[in-house]
Structure formats: C-alpha cells, structure tokens
Amino acid sequence: MKSFKTLKMLGLAAGLIASLSLPAAAKVKVVGAYPYIAEIARQIGGNQVDASALASGDWDPHFIVAKPSLLTRLNQAQLLVINGAQLEIGWLPPLLRQAGNARIQPGSTGFLELSNSVNLIQKPQQVTRAMGDVHPQGNPHFILNPDNVPKVANSITNKLCQLDAANCKSFKANQSSFNQRWKQASTSWAQRMAKLKGQRVLEYHRLHDYFFTRYGLSLTGTIEPLPGIPPSPQQLADTVARAKSQKVQINVRGVYNPNDPSQFVSQHTGIKLVTLPHDIGAVPEAKDLFSLYDSILRRLGV
Ligand SMILES: [Zn+2]
The missing domain is CATH 3.40.50.1980 (Nitrogenase molybdenum iron protein domain)
Incomplete structure (x- = not known):
C-alpha cells in the first residue's frame, strides 16, 4: 500500500512538472478548412490545441470568399487540415500560396488531407470539361457518412501526435472517448x-x-x-x-x-x-x- 501511495505521489509530481514545462502558448495552432474539421481537432486536442475553421458552415464549401483574416490565420497555423478530394480546389490554393507559410504547404508535416483516410464514391471514369464543375477524384462530401468520422478523427489524432508527441497519450484518450460516444450515437441514428x-x-x-x-x-x-x-x-x-x-x-x-x-x-x-x-x-x-x-x-x- 505504501509503495502505491509513493508511486501516486511521484505521478502527481511528474504531472505537475509536465504541466509547468508546457505553458498555454504551447497549444498547437490548427486551421481546418471547414467547421467539422476544427470541431474534430478540438474533440481530440482538447486544451492542447487552438483550432479554428476557414469557412463558415452555411457557405458553399466549393467556393469560399477569401478574406484577409483567412490569410492571417494561415500565416500563424502549425497544422492545416483540409477535406481534400478537390473540395477546396476553387478557393484554397491561391490563399495558401499567398500565406507563404512553409510549415503547412502540401507535403509538409503541418499539412493533412482527410480524403486520403476514406473511400470515395462516384469516382468518374474520365474527366472532361463538358462534365461541368465536376469533382474529378470522386464525391468529396464524405463526412456525411457517419462511418467516415472515426477514420478522419484517427488521421487527425495521428497528426497531432506527430506534432506534439508529449501530449499524444491525452489525444489518444480523447479519441477513444469520442469514438465511444460516436458509436453510441451512430447506433441510434441507424435505428x-x-x-x-x-x-x-x-x-x-x-x-x-x-x-x-x-x-x-x-x-x-x-x-x-x-x-x-x-x-x-x-x-x-x-x-x-x-x-x-x-x-x-x-x-x-x-x-x-x-x-x-x-x-x-x-x-x-x-x-x-x-x-x-x-x-x-x-x-x-x-x-x-x-x-x-x-x-x-x-x-x-x-
Ligand atoms: Zn460538391
């Protein structure tokens, strides 16, 4: 019993040191293209992330009007998470070039494209201009399948762990709690x-x-x-x-x-x-x- 108590105290002390060495400023600045992305980053990141979305949820997701405030947020971001499957193709690339933030450019550690985590439906056989403003990689509105949400949450968790290894354990704990609540809700929606x-x-x-x-x-x-x-x-x-x-x-x-x-x-x-x-x-x-x-x-x- 005595050793358990000592261990517990040691644990408390270690926790205290860890919290002292991580000031509030150490929060990972996450920018999501859309509100659902910022929300998942908040659910997983908890107090360790500062997450915001570029677009408003009532806007047409294919055409977001670029405002200077979006540029400021892209400049300061440590992680940019996009929907992908070309949903942002009509508005984000020029903003991203202008922001000139090397940390969040495609291919960098601070860039994550969620469409890579799910199976896309309606991939066209061939793409021509006559097909209109088509989604050439398939339908990008995959977040409206509840089964895709945990897949996307998993990619965000892994990325946050990569950027902030010290808090990975807490991200994984948040992920498992989120998944549990999501599973429960999904069962009721299916019924x-x-x-x-x-x-x-x-x-x-x-x-x-x-x-x-x-x-x-x-x-x-x-x-x-x-x-x-x-x-x-x-x-x-x-x-x-x-x-x-x-x-x-x-x-x-x-x-x-x-x-x-x-x-x-x-x-x-x-x-x-x-x-x-x-x-x-x-x-x-x-x-x-x-x-x-x-x-x-x-x-x-x-
Ligand atoms: Zn669409």
Whole structure:
C-alpha cells in the first residue's frame, strides 16, 4: 500500500512538472478548412490545441470568399487540415500560396488531407470539361457518412501526435472517448433512419449521397444537370416529369443551393422539400458533429 501511495505521489509530481514545462502558448495552432474539421481537432486536442475553421458552415464549401483574416490565420497555423478530394480546389490554393507559410504547404508535416483516410464514391471514369464543375477524384462530401468520422478523427489524432508527441497519450484518450460516444450515437441514428430505408430521393447537388447511401435510401439523380450548373427551364420540366414517374418521396437541397429550382419541382409534384445542413453551423441547431447529424434526421422527420 505504501509503495502505491509513493508511486501516486511521484505521478502527481511528474504531472505537475509536465504541466509547468508546457505553458498555454504551447497549444498547437490548427486551421481546418471547414467547421467539422476544427470541431474534430478540438474533440481530440482538447486544451492542447487552438483550432479554428476557414469557412463558415452555411457557405458553399466549393467556393469560399477569401478574406484577409483567412490569410492571417494561415500565416500563424502549425497544422492545416483540409477535406481534400478537390473540395477546396476553387478557393484554397491561391490563399495558401499567398500565406507563404512553409510549415503547412502540401507535403509538409503541418499539412493533412482527410480524403486520403476514406473511400470515395462516384469516382468518374474520365474527366472532361463538358462534365461541368465536376469533382474529378470522386464525391468529396464524405463526412456525411457517419462511418467516415472515426477514420478522419484517427488521421487527425495521428497528426497531432506527430506534432506534439508529449501530449499524444491525452489525444489518444480523447479519441477513444469520442469514438465511444460516436458509436453510441451512430447506433441510434441507424435505428431511426431504418424507417426511411428504400425511399427515393432527389437532390439539388450530390451533397448528401454518402448519407443516403449509408442508410439504404435510393438516389434518383440531381436537379442541377451538372455539378455547379443550374438547370434550364426545359431541364426543370424534365426533372418534374421524371420525379413523378420515379415516384420520388424526398426532395433535398443544401442550405446554400438556390431555392427556386427545388421549390419548383416540389410545387409541381407535391414531393416534400427538405433543406439539409452539410456542416456544423449550416443551420443554427447543428452546433457540433452530433447535433449536425441529429438535425439532418430531425429535418427528415425521424
Ligand atoms: Zn460538391
């Protein structure tokens, strides 16, 4: 008993020395391209990281307007975590060049591309300009499959351990607690989503494909004829006819997608129109990853 007590005291002393030698300034400065990335970095990094996002969750993730404040944050970052699969191709590369921060350039230790941790769906066979603003590496909106979240969290944990080895044990402990809570929530989401299994969905953009595929709903296509290109009146009329013949049950748009085309289709078919968030902050109730998923389910009525 005595030796246990001594060990405990030694442990306390070691902990005290460790905390004294690591002032608050030692926090790893993490910049995530999108809110969900900053949130996972916070969940894993706890008090040891200072994480922020470049984009707001209610913005179109394909086109973020560059502001000087983004440049300042890129300048100071020790770690830049991007979604990848070319979701940032339309806005981040020029900012990253201007920032001139060697620590976070692609290929550096302070750079992490999350798409490398997951399996992408919808990889095109060949890419041509006629395909519109296509995602040439596959669908980049993979964070909307709950099974991808722990994979992404694992990559962020490993990267934080690489940059701050002294706190790796605490990062791993946070990861395991996060995974446990995520697993529990995922079980409940799967039970709720089972009610919608087999339902037919029309989307404005291929934004929630990972989500609907995960829960066995059937995707019937998109209102935009090509990614990033709005439909013509004729194409919209064709979509109405197709939605009727395919007996579509749910018409989905992202918060940043134009409202009129989706509303037109719903008015002419009677199909319920649902606006779904794709990231934290896209709707007020999506405050973290758990409430993001929860708000998607609630909006779908389950
Ligand atoms: Zn997209």
